[in-house]
Amino acid sequence: MRIGLFVTCFNDTVFPESARAVVRVLERLGHQVVFPPAQTCCGQLHFNTGYQRECVPLVRKFVTDFAGLDHVVSPSASCVAMVREYHARVAEVSGDAGLARAVAETAPRVLEFTELLVDVLGMTDVGAAFPHRVTYHPTCHGLRVLDLGDRPTLLLRAVRGLRLLDLPGARECCGFGGTFALKNADTSVAMGADKARHVVETGAEVLAAVDNSCLMHVGGLLSRQRAGVRVMHVAEILAEEGA
Known part of the structure; x- marks a missing residue:
């Protein structure tokens, strides 16, 4: 293939x-x-x-x-x-x-x-190991346009050592929206702040998603708050093989 x-x-x-x-x-x-x-x-x-x-x-x-x-x-x-x-x-x-x-x-x-x-490929367990607390944000295009459903979380749940934590308000937009973040900055930041607050509430070490644009937006807010939460694309977690 x-x-x-x-x-x-x-x-x-x-x-x-x-x-x-x-x-x-x-x-x-x-x-x-x-x-x-x-x-x-x-x-x-x-x-x-x-x-x-x-x-x-x-x-x-x-x-x-x-x-x-x-x-x-x-x-x-x-x-x-x-x-x-x-x-x-x-x-x-x-x-x-x-x-x-x-x-x-x-x-x-x-x-x-x-x-x-x-x-x-019919895979949910790709042989990854990542012993950390992770929460997952379903981005708008993945959730509403591609209808990814539980595919990302099926893969994350199969990662050895990973503890997947539910994200409050998960289906809510993070506020990035491409040029929306530039043209409507105040609204975008307010939406991102809500998402960042929910991420912190989970107690997760890592916020994962399938769009780096959204991770950049929320991750920037988390960084400014010194929340101690890093962001990673789902693919990066799946690439981890542990020690």
């Missing part, structure tokens, strides 16, 4: 360890991971800000870069949601029937990391 790695520009620039963790887990399970080096942005930032036509070259490049792979995996629920749910809309805006066909072929094969592990 040839699995393509879609790193995403946010992870590549700020959180590359999450993408490395995806590779470590998949190679540990015996799978080949292919990295198309010319890949770039999926267009989510442009699309969410209303620049749908400006997304067309990015979508065209995406389907070219990831053609011919069995599956494409990414450590970003929000970018996977962009590809699966909205690349077809961009193709429609372009008026290019060929692009629409290419999107229809490529987009369904693009999976968030926990989807690939649970649904395609």
Whole structure:
């Protein structure tokens, strides 16, 4: 099985360890991971800000870069949601029937990391060990667009030594929302502060999620509060093998 790695520009620039963790887990399970080096942005930032036509070259490049792979995996629920749910809309805006066909072929094969592990590879125990108290935040794109359900928590519960703690108000948005955090900073910070407070209430050592953008937002607030809670992508926890 040839699995393509879609790193995403946010992870590549700020959180590359999450993408490395995806590779470590998949190679540990015996799978080949292919990295198309010319890949770039999926267009989510442009699309969410209303620049749908400006997304067309990015979508065209995406389907070219990831053609011919069995599956494409990414450590970003929000970018996977962009590809699966909205690349077809961009193709429609372009008026290019060929692009629409290419999107229809490529987009369904693009999976968030926990989807690939649970649904395609049939794995919940990936051989990880992480003896810490962890709480999990289901990010909005994972929860409401991809409908990840309990896939991330199934994987976390199978990690040796990990104690998974319920997060109060888990389904509430953390307030990041991409450019929302810039355009509505006061509201975004207030929502993030609520999430950070709930995280601290759990007594967790680590806050986990499947989107580093949300972890960056909540993690920044936790850091400023000196709460003693670190943030980790789910893939990074699954890559841990213990001593």
